[in-house]
Amino acid sequence: MIGELIVAATRLTVGGHGLWIGCAPSEKQRIYFANHSSHLDTILVWAAMPPHLRRRVRPVAAADYWGKGRLQRRISLGVLNAVLIDRQTRSSDPLEPLKEALAAGDSLIIFPEGTRGTGELPSAFKPGLYHLAKAFPEVELVPVFLDNLRRALPKGSLLPVPLSCVARFGCPIQLEAGEAKAAFLDRGREAVVGLA
Amino acid sequence: MTFPALGTMGYLIGGVVLLLAAASIVGWLIARRVTSDAARDTVRNLNSRIKAWWVMVAIFAAAFIFGKAVTILLFLAVSFYCLREFYSLTPTHPSDHAAMAAAFYIFLPLQYWLVWIDWVTMLTIAIPVYSFLALPVLSMLKGVTADYLQRVAKIQWGLMLAVFCISHAPALLMLDLGGVPPVQLLFFLVTVVQLSDVLQYIAGKLFGRHKMAPNVSPSKTWEGLILGGLAATAVGAALWWITPFSPLEAAGLAFAIVVAGALGGLVLSAVKRSLGAKDWGVMIEGHGGALDRMDSVTFAAPLFFHLVNYFFAR
Numbered sequence: 001m002i003g004e005l006i007v008a009a010t011r012l013t014v015g016g017h018g019l020w021i022g023c024a025p026s027e028k029q030r031i032y033f034a035n036h037s038s039h040l041d042t043i044l045v046w047a048a049m050p051p052h053l054r055r056r057v058r059p060v061a062a063a064d065y066w067g068k069g070r071l072q073r074r075i076s077l078g079v080l081n082a083v084l085i086d087r088q089t090r091s092s093d094p095l096e097p098l099k100e101a102l103a104a105g106d107s108l109i110i111f112p113e114g115t116r117g118t119g120e121l122p123s124a125f126k127p128g129l130y131h132l133a134k135a136f137p138e139v140e141l142v143p144v145f146l147d148n149l150r151r152a153l154p155k156g157s158l159l160p161v162p163l164s165c166v167a168r169f170g171c172p173i174q175l176e177a178g179e180a181k182a183a184f185l186d187r188g189r190e191a192v193v194g195l196a
Numbered sequence: 197m198t199f200p201a202l203g204t205m206g207y208l209i210g211g212v213v214l215l216l217a218a219a220s221i222v223g224w225l226i227a228r229r230v231t232s233d234a235a236r237d238t239v240r241n242l243n244s245r246i247k248a249w250w251v252m253v254a255i256f257a258a259a260f261i262f263g264k265a266v267t268i269l270l271f272l273a274v275s276f277y278c279l280r281e282f283y284s285l286t287p288t289h290p291s292d293h294a295a296m297a298a299a300f301y302i303f304l305p306l307q308y309w310l311v312w313i314d315w316v317t318m319l320t321i322a323i324p325v326y327s328f329l330a331l332p333v334l335s336m337l338k339g340v341t342a343d344y345l346q347r348v349a350k351i352q353w354g355l356m357l358a359v360f361c362i363s364h365a366p367a368l369l370m371l372d373l374g375g376v377p378p379v380q381l382l383f384f385l386v387t388v389v390q391l392s393d394v395l396q397y398i399a400g401k402l403f404g405r406h407k408m409a410p411n412v413s414p415s416k417t418w419e420g421l422i423l424g425g426l427a428a429t430a431v432g433a434a435l436w437w438i439t440p441f442s443p444l445e446a447a448g449l450a451f452a453i454v455v456a457g458a459l460g461g462l463v464l465s466a467v468k469r470s471l472g473a474k475d476w477g478v479m480i481e482g483h484g485g486a487l488d489r490m491d492s493v494t495f496a497a498p499l500f501f502h503l504v505n506y507f508f509a510r
């Protein structure tokens with residue numbers, strides 16, 4: 001119910017139309033990786049999915065934003081069923097909650113830049129995507145490009161401008177045998193850029 | 197009959213509903229017959245237009261039944277979708293966020309509020325003067341000068357077309373035309389604009405030889421413009437009895453609407469192409485967006501409003 005309201009509000013304000021260019025929506029276990037430019041990114045990718053997929057596709061969100069206030073926790077945990085990760089601590093493996101979710105058979109939405117960028121194209125990817133691809137080779141890696149959101153709600157602003165934003169889903173990529181970390185991350189970034 | 201206007205608009209809307217029902221049936225029958233790809237495209241385009249008109253007739257019926265407030269809200273929604281399509285296609289910079297937010301959240305409601313309170317002077321200057329001065333200031337404050345002039349010009353253009361121009365259609369409701377209910381003028385405007393669009397399209401498909409502006413809008417032909425435009429002018433003249441005009445004046449004003457509408461369609465097509473797009477949006481099931489159907493209204497509405505206001509209003 002709250003989920004539907006959020007999807008409706010997202011549609012009305014920023015659109016959130018999903019364009020499946022390189023693959024079709026599927027129940028297959030996947031990691032969707034997207035460029036990150038606004039706080040609405042998480043909700044937009046989630047809203048662009050067909051409703052029956054949303055239950056098993058869990059956005060990965062930063063605990064320092066989505067786990068902080070009561071409203072944020074309510075939305076991130078209660079509605080989006082998000083996996084919260086701690087960006088600050090270096091003590092434990094920050095990817096641990098993601099690996100648990102993947103082991104349980106869930107799909108994930110991740111933003112490999114780690115933080116919201118300001119440029120037109122995504123900045124360099126953090127190595128998380130590589131480690132997940134290596135640990136779960138059977139999971140499909142789907143690049144996603146979120147268009148217009150950086151104009152609709154740029155970093156530092158609170159009020160979204162109602163532009164229509166689209167989520168473009170590209171061809172799944174795979175970690176090749178023996179592929180180096182940097183080369184793979186570059187290729188992943190190129191896959192997202194290719195949808196821009 | 198205590199409400200003669202009720203009778204007139206009731207008959208007009210009833211007549212359009214019958215016409216559209218006939219068009220829908222014919223379109224459905226033709227769609228099942230055609231075989232070639234080109235013909236299928238043409239029929240699909242016609243049928244999508246017919247669907248868009250059902251929406252417009254519903255809007256008019258609602259406006260007629262519920263009055264000025266609902267009419268204004270409906271046109272506000274149309275402006276909102278058109279402005280959104282325009283800004284979505286137009287590349288701006290993230291630092292234009294404040295200017296675009298002001299366009300959506302201040303100038304769009306302000307313009308329609310001015311229509312509601314009948315403030316004609318402010319209606320005609322709010323966007324051309326005050327938004328023209330205010331929005332570049334908001335963009336400038338962020339300090340990004342790359343493409344600055346292009347960006348502020350595009351933001352102002354979107355507001356002018358989608359909000360300022362379109363708001364002149366419901367602004368007709370402000371006019372005092374003696375005994376004639378102004379909603380009938382709105383009906384006159386929209387009927388002539390839309391008929392002109394489709395009659396030009398059909399005449400162009402049937403008799404079109406000479407392309408008018410091959411780079412801007414490849415499907416437009418001189419034959420289509422002249423034959424379709426004359427037919428729409430004739431329909432406008434035949435509607436003189438719902439207006440304060442004589443038949444000759446009605447023909448003249450319908451002609452002005454036809455010319456402005458055709459030019460508006462071409463100008464918006466040029467804008468669209470300069471942005472590298474074929475359609476403004478995907479609102480009407482893959483057959484373009486709201487702005488694709490409103491393009492001729494954007495140019496025809498202000499011209500018609502001012503001609504009527506100057507020569508016929510009290």
